[in-house]
Amino acid sequence: METRRRFVQASAAAAVVSRTVLGANDRIQLGLIGSGNRGLQVWGAFAQHSDCAFVAACDVNKERLAAAVQKMGGKVDAYEDYRRILERKDIDAVLIATPDHWHSPMMVEACEAGKDVYVEKPVSNTLPAAQKMLEAARKTKRVVQVGCQQRSWPHFREAVKMIQDGLLGNITHAVLIYPGGYTRVMQPPQDPPPTLNWEMWQGPAPRRPYSPSRMGWRAFYLYGGGLVTDWGVHLTDIAHMALGCDTKGPLLTSASAQFVNVPRDDEQVPDAFICSWQYEKFVMSFTNINPPAAADGLPASGNYFYGQRGVMLLNRSGYRITPSPSRGMMPARAGAAGAQAGPARAGEAQPARSPGGFAGQPAAPPIEAKEFRAQRSSGPADEGTILHTRNFLDCIKTRQKPNCDMETGFYSTLPCLIALLAIQQGRSFVWDGKDARPA
Numbered sequence: 290m291e292t293r294r295r296f297v298q299a300s301a302a303a304a305v306v307s308r309t310v311l312g313a314n315d316r317i318q319l320g321l322i323g324s325g326n327r328g329l330q331v332w333g334a335f336a337q338h339s340d341c342a343f344v345a346a347c348d349v350n351k352e353r354l355a356a357a358v359q360k361m362g363g364k365v366d367a368y369e370d371y372r373r374i375l376e377r378k379d380i381d382a383v384l385i386a387t388p389d390h391w392h393s394p395m396m397v398e399a400c401e402a403g404k405d406v407y408v409e410k411p412v413s414n415t416l417p418a419a420q421k422m423l424e425a426a427r428k429t430k431r432v433v434q435v436g437c438q439q440r441s442w443p444h445f446r447e448a449v450k451m452i453q454d455g456l457l458g459n460i461t462h463a464v465l466i467y468p469g470g471y472t473r474v475m476q477p478p479q480d481p482p483p484t485l486n487w488e489m490w491q492g493p494a495p496r497r498p499y500s501p502s503r504m505g506w507r508a509f510y511l512y513g514g515g516l517v518t519d520w521g522v523h524l525t526d527i528a529h530m531a532l533g534c535d536t537k538g539p540l541l542t543s544a545s546a547q548f549v550n551v552p553r554d555d556e557q558v559p560d561a562f563i564c565s566w567q568y569e570k571f572v573m574s575f576t577n578i579n580p581p582a583a584a585d586g587l588p589a590s591g592n593y594f595y596g597q598r599g600v601m602l603l604n605r606s607g608y609r610i611t612p613s614p615s616r617g618m619m620p621a622r623a624g625a626a627g628a629q630a631g632p633a634r635a636g637e638a639q640p641a642r643s644p645g646g647f648a649g650q651p652a653a654p655p656i657e658a659k660e661f662r663a664q665r666s667s668g669p670a671d672e673g674t675i676l677h678t679r680n681f682l683d684c685i686k687t688r689q690k691p692n693c694d695m696e697t698g699f700y701s702t703l704p705c706l707i708a709l710l711a712i713q714q715g716r717s718f719v720w721d722g723k724d725a726r727p728a
Contacts (some may be wrong), residue, residue: 315686316341319380321345321386323386324346324353334675345373349486350490367399376402381415383407386436387406389512390492391413393412393419395408395412403657410437410520414518433695434677435695437698438671438674438693441673442673445603458596464592466593468577471508471619472551472554475500475502480499487499509556516558517562518712522701522705524592526701527587528552531714539567540719542711544708544712547561563576587604592604596613604658714727
């Protein structure tokens with residue numbers, strides 16, 4: 290296998306002669322690295338744009354790679370080693386849709402080779418690896434789009450603007466909910482399939498014997514981060530977008546987790562968890578409960594924003610705004626906890642509260658209930674991913690910052706990566722602006 294030094298030297302030379310300036314009418318040529326389910330879904334979104342074409346694909350599973358090549362039209366070049374793609378001078382950008390532990394080295398090397406990068410979220414499965422990606426993007430000034438496609442979805446952008454315009458008042462709580470998980474009963478080790486290069490699949494991760502269970506890689510800290518990073522990053526990304534934290538980390542991170550339905554396995558993320566974060570002006574939490582859907586069918590999972598004047602639920606199916614109930618002059622119960630000291634007596638009227646506010650505050654103007662249902666795509670990709678890939682292609686040509694550049698993607702991933710540390714070590718962490726350290 291080539292040494293990293295030799296590869297970087299060759300990549301730097303290739304970058305000098307690679308196509309670096311593209312006009313509005315130029316066709317962007319791409320390579321796919323990782324041809325699994327998500328890789329082909331995002332390829333399907335790129336395929337909706339006539340000004341780009343995939344000319345190469347890479348996967349360490351020969352059977353899956355062959356199937357992907359056929360799905361992509363049968364004319365793309367196939368490689369087992371992703372570095373063969375990075376060496377090609379005719380490839381302008383790469384789509385990285387591998388297991389999370391490969392994101393960092395591939396993205397860093399792609400930037401060093403002069404390629405622009407669309408990399409799936411989370412940016413990585415460890416904080417040090419994610420930091421290397423941020424450094425590489427800043428140093429090379431390549432266009433990097435992180436696959437947090439909800440940022441490009443019109444109804445998400447509409448809902449975020451309403452929050453930023455103050456519709457709900459001050460947001461006190463951002464509550465994130467997504468059900469399920471990936472934790473599994475571990476199968477015993479066995480020989481890997483002959484079509485799989487298990488050594489290359491593991492890549493930068495510590496070596497382990499092959500088990501079919503490891504193909505459910507999201508469950509394992511070595512390769513992913515469970516639901517905490519897989520769906521958590523989508524949810525923290527929208528919370529950050531709405532609440533002005535695109536380049537801010539949480540002040541304090543805590544988490545509790547437990548193995549409930551599967552035996553304890555310290556290599557895997559537990560199947561039940563609650564993560565919580567303290568920010569400068571709000572608190573945020575994420576849990577994987579499975580709440581019942583509303584009677585009208587709108588899923589109850591997603592982003593909840595609790596404000597002084599109401600609550601918004603926002604997810605891929607749409608959004609719902611529920612006004613906070615107005616509280617008039619309510620009689621206080623005798624001996625009620627938190628009853629005000631002073632002249633008030635049991636049964637006397639207490640000061641009115643504004644919706645969602647505190648006693649004594651002036652009543653906020655009421656807001657109206659509102660609901661929007663998004664039309665879900667039945668095609669090869671959802672609307673958000675199609676628009677997100679469009680934004681990436683446009684930015685390759687204009688050299689502008691994409692909707693979810695590397696810095697934004699880093700900070701959207703950061704709370705989830707620190708939460709994994711809190712789960713693994715059983716203690717809280719603070720973010721000092723450069724690193725996470727025990728509280």
